[in-house]
Amino acid sequence: MTLHPVLPALLLVAMAVLLIVAQILTLRRWRASGRNRTALWRWLLISAAALLLVLAASRVVILADDESTTRSAGDLEPSVFLVVDRSPDMAVRDLDGRARMDVARDDLEVLVDRYPRVRFAVIGFASAPSLDWPLSADTWSLRPVLDTLVPYASGPDTATQTNAGAAGTVLRYQLISAVQQYPRAKTLVFYLGAGAPESELPPREFAPPAGSVDGGAVLGYGTSADEATLRGVADQLGVPYVARPDAAPLSAELPDGATDAPTTAVASIETGTETYWLPAVGAAILILIELYLVLRDLRRNRVVSVEMAT
Incomplete structure (x- = not known):
């Protein structure tokens, strides 16, 4: 297995560390404040999607048995x-x-x-x-x-x-x-x-x-x-x-x-199987879930606003 990052490796590592630290801090604040779990899970959902995108950007390649070809x-x-x-x-x-x-x-x-x-x-x-x-x-x-x-x-x-x-x-x-x-x-x-x-x-x-x-x-x-x-x-x-x-x-x-x-x-070139699409698909699914939840909340807020106006 090898990496072919699309961005500098240090930049990708820094982004991943920042996301993990942000998640840890969010968990601590949630425990201290006792806020509802829905907001926490949605924050973790977006953070996980971001981490998956960082993983996709690192382009993990699984090498074949014959690692080079002429x-x-x-x-x-x-x-x-x-x-x-x-x-x-x-x-x-x-x-x-x-x-x-x-x-x-x-x-x-x-x-x-x-x-x-x-x-x-x-x-x-x-x-x-x-x-x-x-x-x-x-x-x-x-x-x-x-x-x-x-x-x-x-x-x-x-x-x-x-x-x-x-x-x-x-x-x-x-x-x-x-x-x-x-x-x-x-x-x-x-x-x-x-x-x-x-x-x-x-x-x-x-x-x-x-x-x-x-x-x-x-x-x-x-x-x-x-x-x-x-x-x-x-x-x-x-x-x-x-x-x-x-x-x-x-x-x-x-x-x-x-x-x-x-x-x-x-x-001599390396041959293998690209795996970047797996985390990219996972991130897309999580983002679509969050988009659905945002649209649902907007719809609910609109209904409430209409009812209050009448």
């Missing part, structure tokens, strides 16, 4: 960029009967679970890129977006116009922005795609700023994925290439170091 420090939270191929190639069902995009969505969920306190950005692409989710730490809202990722509607030449490096320019500027905003944070890039095996266009190159990518992986989906293109993307980003020829769990496929959580500063 949280990533704000400016050190990693930035993770998810570059997702949304071309018709990702609709092919050659991963144990499942579509490539279905397995890719499962892998995205694994990555979000592995990094629960980081910033994510999602860049989709086919023949052109799109920023589907700007860099944000709101993973709760990100999950529904990932669940709805599907390949773009295909046309007669969509697959042949897909470019495996279409997201290169957008990713470069997003990396520059992330490094400027969070210079102390590490940056991971995960590329999920098939390598545009049917494309008639030469793939554009990824040119991230020097030292801007600290880890990640290129995940290649499908039995007919263009591994040469995907390995080229991995070399340009400076991350390992991971083939995804089936629907096996992602954690079993990634090489060591591909998803190691970056070292971040941590802060």
Whole structure:
């Protein structure tokens, strides 16, 4: 158990002492004067409410068994960029009967679970890129977006116009922005795609700023994925290439170091159950009782005054 007072502790102690002393003096005077008990009890009622409010202001917290937990420090939270191929190639069902995009969505969920306190950005692409989710730490809202990722509607030449490096320019500027905003944070890039095996266009190159990518992986989906293109993307980003020829769990496929959580500063914070509301509720009840008694007395006095006037 610990205290988190909303006012200086000495001030709260002084207030409590004054209230207790006032109650003791009132009891002594009542015994000496022999006044009615109703006035005494009402005074004690208000004094007790005041003491309960002082107790509420001290914010008593009952600590859990685990008194500290590890949280990533704000400016050190990693930035993770998810570059997702949304071309018709990702609709092919050659991963144990499942579509490539279905397995890719499962892998995205694994990555979000592995990094629960980081910033994510999602860049989709086919023949052109799109920023589907700007860099944000709101993973709760990100999950529904990932669940709805599907390949773009295909046309007669969509697959042949897909470019495996279409997201290169957008990713470069997003990396520059992330490094400027969070210079102390590490940056991971995960590329999920098939390598545009049917494309008639030469793939554009990824040119991230020097030292801007600290880890990640290129995940290649499908039995007919263009591994040469995907390995080229991995070399340009400076991350390992991971083939995804089936629907096996992602954690079993990634090489060591591909998803190691970056070292971040941590802060130890106390966790527990707040109890300030209990005395606050008690004080509110006592004050409501006194308010009721005051209104009742006013009503009685008004009736007596009317009767005397008539």
